[in-house]
Amino acid sequence: MQVELVNLTKKFMGVTAVNRINIDIKDGEFVAFLGPSGCGKTTTLLMVAGIYKPTEGDILFDGVRVNHLPPKDRDIGMVFQSYALYPHMSVYQNLVFSLMLKKRPKTEMQAEAQRVADIMGIGHLLDRKPGQLSGGQQQRVALGRALIKKPKLLLFDEPLSNLDARLRISMRSEIKKLQNSLGITSIYVTHDQIEAMTMADRIAVIKNGVLQAYTEPEELHDRPRTLFIAEFIGNPPMNLFDVRLEDSGGKMYANLGEGIKLEIPPSRKPKVEPRGSVKMGIRPQDIIIDNNSDLRTEILLIEPMGRDDLIVCRVGNIEIHFLVDPVLKLKRGDSVGLKFDMEKAQFFDTETEKSLLWQ
Amino acid sequence: MKEIRSRNPFTRSLPYILLVVLSLPIILGYLWILVSTFSTRCYGLIPVDQQGNYFKGLTLSNWAFLYDKSKTLNASIWLLTLNTLIIAIGLTVGVVLVSMMAGYALSRIKFPGRKSFLSLTLILHSFPSVTLLIAIYFVLRWIASVPVIGRGIPLIGGFGYNTLGGVILVSIALQLPLGIWLMKGFFDNVSWDLERAALIDGCSRWRTWWQIMVPQIKPGIAALSIFSFMEGWKSFLIPYSFMTSQTKATLSTLLNEMLSETSPVNYGTLAAVGLYQLIPVLVFYIFTQKYLLNIFAGGVKGTA
Numbered sequence: 001m002q003v004e005l006v007n008l009t010k011k012f013m014g015v016t017a018v019n020r021i022n023i024d025i026k027d028g029e030f031v032a033f034l035g036p037s038g039c040g041k042t043t044t045l046l047m048v049a050g051i052y053k054p055t056e057g058d059i060l061f062d063g064v065r066v067n068h069l070p071p072k073d074r075d076i077g078m079v080f081q082s083y084a085l086y087p088h089m090s091v092y093q094n095l096v097f098s099l100m101l102k103k104r105p106k107t108e109m110q111a112e113a114q115r116v117a118d119i120m121g122i123g124h125l126l127d128r129k130p131g132q133l134s135g136g137q138q139q140r141v142a143l144g145r146a147l148i149k150k151p152k153l154l155l156f157d158e159p160l161s162n163l164d165a166r167l168r169i170s171m172r173s174e175i176k177k178l179q180n181s182l183g184i185t186s187i188y189v190t191h192d193q194i195e196a197m198t199m200a201d202r203i204a205v206i207k208n209g210v211l212q213a214y215t216e217p218e219e220l221h222d223r224p225r226t227l228f229i230a231e232f233i234g235n236p237p238m239n240l241f242d243v244r245l246e247d248s249g250g251k252m253y254a255n256l257g258e259g260i261k262l263e264i265p266p267s268r269k270p271k272v273e274p275r276g277s278v279k280m281g282i283r284p285q286d287i288i289i290d291n292n293s294d295l296r297t298e299i300l301l302i303e304p305m306g307r308d309d310l311i312v313c314r315v316g317n318i319e320i321h322f323l324v325d326p327v328l329k330l331k332r333g334d335s336v337g338l339k340f341d342m343e344k345a346q347f348f349d350t351e352t353e354k355s356l357l358w359q
Numbered sequence: 360m361k362e363i364r365s366r367n368p369f370t371r372s373l374p375y376i377l378l379v380v381l382s383l384p385i386i387l388g389y390l391w392i393l394v395s396t397f398s399t400r401c402y403g404l405i406p407v408d409q410q411g412n413y414f415k416g417l418t419l420s421n422w423a424f425l426y427d428k429s430k431t432l433n434a435s436i437w438l439l440t441l442n443t444l445i446i447a448i449g450l451t452v453g454v455v456l457v458s459m460m461a462g463y464a465l466s467r468i469k470f471p472g473r474k475s476f477l478s479l480t481l482i483l484h485s486f487p488s489v490t491l492l493i494a495i496y497f498v499l500r501w502i503a504s505v506p507v508i509g510r511g512i513p514l515i516g517g518f519g520y521n522t523l524g525g526v527i528l529v530s531i532a533l534q535l536p537l538g539i540w541l542m543k544g545f546f547d548n549v550s551w552d553l554e555r556a557a558l559i560d561g562c563s564r565w566r567t568w569w570q571i572m573v574p575q576i577k578p579g580i581a582a583l584s585i586f587s588f589m590e591g592w593k594s595f596l597i598p599y600s601f602m603t604s605q606t607k608a609t610l611s612t613l614l615n616e617m618l619s620e621t622s623p624v625n626y627g628t629l630a631a632v633g634l635y636q637l638i639p640v641l642v643f644y645i646f647t648q649k650y651l652l653n654i655f656a657g658g659v660k661g662t663a
């Protein structure tokens with residue numbers, strides 16, 4: 001099913017939780033809503049579900065306005081962060097509840113329950129009550145309950161955030177695979193950017209109820225349109241410096257202060273006329289150790305992150321984060337030279353916080 | 360945690376001694392009822408026979424009221440028991456039904472006047488019912504004049520003055536503030552997501568309420584039912600004020616009549632009737648106190 005949100009707005013007693021959001025979702029697409037806590041993700045999702053009525057704007061399913069359609073007539077399935085299984089019903093009853101309401105014959109209910117139980121691997125749990133299941137099992141049942149209706153749209157509200165890290169990763173790929181094979185249009189709300197980056201075809205970044213960007217994960221990562229996106233996307237977060245742009249001899253330099261002056265390659269020259277100082281961003285993986293470099297610093301802190309070590313160092317008042325290979329066996333206090341890969345640098349206007357490279 | 364405890368056995372037992380001394384009159388009262396029920400006469404707590412011999416004169420004759428109308432001012436004890444039961448059950452059903460619906464609405468639905476309604480019910484709850492008696496009297500008199508509803512309904516008589524239904528109606532009204540607040544509190548503890556899931560699964564609002572929400576607050580409903588039943592069973596003021604005819608009285612009003620009789624009061628029978636009224640409450644309490652505790656714990660135990 002194709003979904004379109006047009007100028008969607010929700011106000012709670014004068015407080016605007018969602019502000020004129022425009023999103024179109026293609027049939028079979030997997031879209032993530034990403035944003036910090038309280039930015040209006042759940043509110044948007046609940047409007048799509050029909051639980052909240054929009055204050056303004058429209059919701060279109062396959063081109064038909066559904067603003068006033070009650071949830072039960074929207075052909076949707078939803079998975080909640082709290083699982084929201086009916087505690088007084090068995091797993092089987094939870095699964096077939098929606099079919100029961102539609103007065104389907106018993107044989108069909110049993111067959112359907114068996115079908116989703118097989119997909120989700122919960123066949124052996126059908127007689128249990130939700131209280132007797134682990135969090136991961138409950139989430140599988142919740143997913144099964146959403147799938148049994150064969151919905152045209154699946155809504156996920158942070159479905160994995162109550163699970164432990166390991167389970168989260170395996171469920172992540174499982175949901176993605178399932179969505180792929182069933183081809184159900186899906187909206188997935190999360191505040192975990194890794195989840196959004198790995199699962200979604202497109203990501204809608206929301207901040208304070210306003211849509212910041214709506215595009216593919218790589219685009220968000222490589223060509224952030226605003227400072228907020230640059231800071232929010234990517235792990236570990238991007239380094240941000242206040243720099244002064246200087247022209248000399250036909251070349252452009254970024255002056256970070258403390259005697260650090262970096263040449264900006266032509267491909268990264270700001271397309272918009274900058275006003276005074278600007279923000280320069282560079283990801284920790286784009287700073288490398290080069291002992292021939294003039295830029296020398298001492299290691300303050302080493303944070304092992306598994307595949308890489310995150311190194312924190314300081315030049316004067318400037319703190320720099322970068323990633324190194326753990327085999328280098330660097331220690332605190334070691335002196336290293338640094339090289340910035342300026343082909344990956346980002347520039348933002350200090351006032352508008354808009355990118356000076358991508359508009 | 361380190362336990363703070365006084366070494367001195369005297370200071371340690373002082374609270375207990377104090378509690379026992381303070382509750383002694385009540386305990387002695389119940390003991391007296393028990394003893395005098397089964398004895399001809401009593402000197403204090405000691406049963407005596409007609410000749411004044413200590414520890415003699417044990418008898419079951421005080422329980423003759425169960426079949427002998429003359430012992431209970433010519434009112435049939437069984438009819439009065441039935442009346443009391445009808446009031447208790449009627450009150451329970453009414454309070455629980457209305458509180459479940461009102462509590463849900465107040466907990467979940469935003470409507471104009473919700474806040475003021477909540478504070479109003481709280482004020483009503485703290486109103487002493489005595490002050491309302493005269494006003495209620497006029498209302499019941501008026502209802503009595505309405506055809507059928509007034510005094511034309513079998514079993515409860517109707518909802519007017521001098522009917523069981525009237526007493527039930529008034530008792531429900533007085534009990535509702537507590538019930539509504541209690542149910543609202545229980546509903547408040549049920550997750551919104553549960554309700555949303557039901558709506559998405561295809562439930563109507565009513566069905567969500569009945570099939571998904573109500574089962575979550577069963578402990579609360581049990582507690583409120585028990586509480587209301589006991590309230591109805593022992594209620595005195597309302598039946599006493601609004602039911603005048605003997606045949607429609609309750610056990611409480613009978614006890615009061617017997618006590619205020621002009622001829623010498625038969626304490627033996629009085630105690631027996633009192634105990635008779637008390638037995639169901641005691642039995643009920645023993646089996647249901649764990650649900651009653653829920654009222655004070657004030658919440659659903661978390662499952663999922």
Ligand SMILES: Nc1ncnc2c1ncn2[C@@H]1O[C@H](COP(=O)(O)OP(=O)(O)OP(=O)(O)O)[C@@H](O)[C@H]1O
Nearest residue numbers: 012016017035036037038039040041042043044191
């Ligand atoms: N029913 C409501 N009444 C009043 N305000 C609300 C209501 N629901 C949400 N809000 C407000 O709207 C804003 C957005 O809330 P929302 O639940 O959509 O955030 P979210 O992005 O889902 O956050 P989280 O990641 O914490 O779940 C918040 O400021 C919240 O306080």
Ligand SMILES: [Mg+2]
Nearest residue numbers: 041042043157
């Ligand atoms: Mg949320």
